Amino acid sequence: MGEVAPRRCAEGTWLRPGRQGGPSGHPPPDGSAVPDSAYWMRAAARGRGAATAGVRTLSAWAFGVGVHRLYLNHSTMNEASCRVAQKAGFALEGTRRSAQLHADWWHDMHLHALISPSP
Numbered sequence: 001m002g003e004v005a006p007r008r009c010a011e012g013t014w015l016r017p018g019r020q021g022g023p024s025g026h027p028p029p030d031g032s033a034v035p036d037s038a039y040w041m042r043a044a045a046r047g048r049g050a051a052t053a054g055v056r057t058l059s060a061w062a063f064g065v066g067v068h069r070l071y072l073n074h075s076t077m078n079e080a081s082c083r084v085a086q087k088a089g090f091a092l093e094g095t096r097r098s099a100q101l102h103a104d105w106w107h108d109m110h111l112h113a114l115i116s117p118s119p
């Protein structure tokens with residue numbers, strides 16, 4: 001897996017944590033100032049818990065620097081991504097219908113979020 005250490009997190013921007021292979025960042029789709037998180041593993045590295053570990057590490061770092069809420073989106077067709085989100089503690093909040101254009105057509109998207117444990 002690539003480097004997990006986040007590089008930037010600020011109001012109005014998004015998490016951009018490291019090199020290809022670990023979690024990566026996307027602009028918030030709704031224009032909000034809440035950091036987004038996403039992940040992508042090389043095929044040879046999948047199935048070892050690395051994505052889940054990376055998301056957990058990224059989340060802990062983000063909360064440690066004051067982020068209150070993290071979210072992620074994935075296609076409802078992407079069961080592995082859904083599983084990673086669940087294992088990393090991101091609760092499923094709902095389905096955004098036909099919300100993202102993929103190579104084949106518009107996909108329904110699951111919205112997951114994780115709230116900082118700090119008061």
Ligand SMILES: CC(C)(COP(=O)(O)OP(=O)(O)OC[C@H]1O[C@@H](n2cnc3c(N)ncnc32)[C@H](O)[C@@H]1OP(=O)(O)O)[C@@H](O)C(=O)NCCC(=O)NCCS
Pocket residue numbers: 038039040041042045046047048049050051052053073074075078079080081083084
């Ligand atoms: C999604 C992805 C990041 C997961 O990476 P990973 O390192 O394999 O993830 P983990 O090993 O931490 O966990 C994978 C979980 O998904 C499950 N899983 C894998 N393929 C699955 C499938 N086709 N259907 C259902 N569950 C699946 C695994 O069993 C595992 O769950 P478990 O621990 O309960 O058994 C990786 O598959 C990937 O890079 N896919 C392509 C890019 C992508 O889709 N990114 C997400 C975009 S939102």
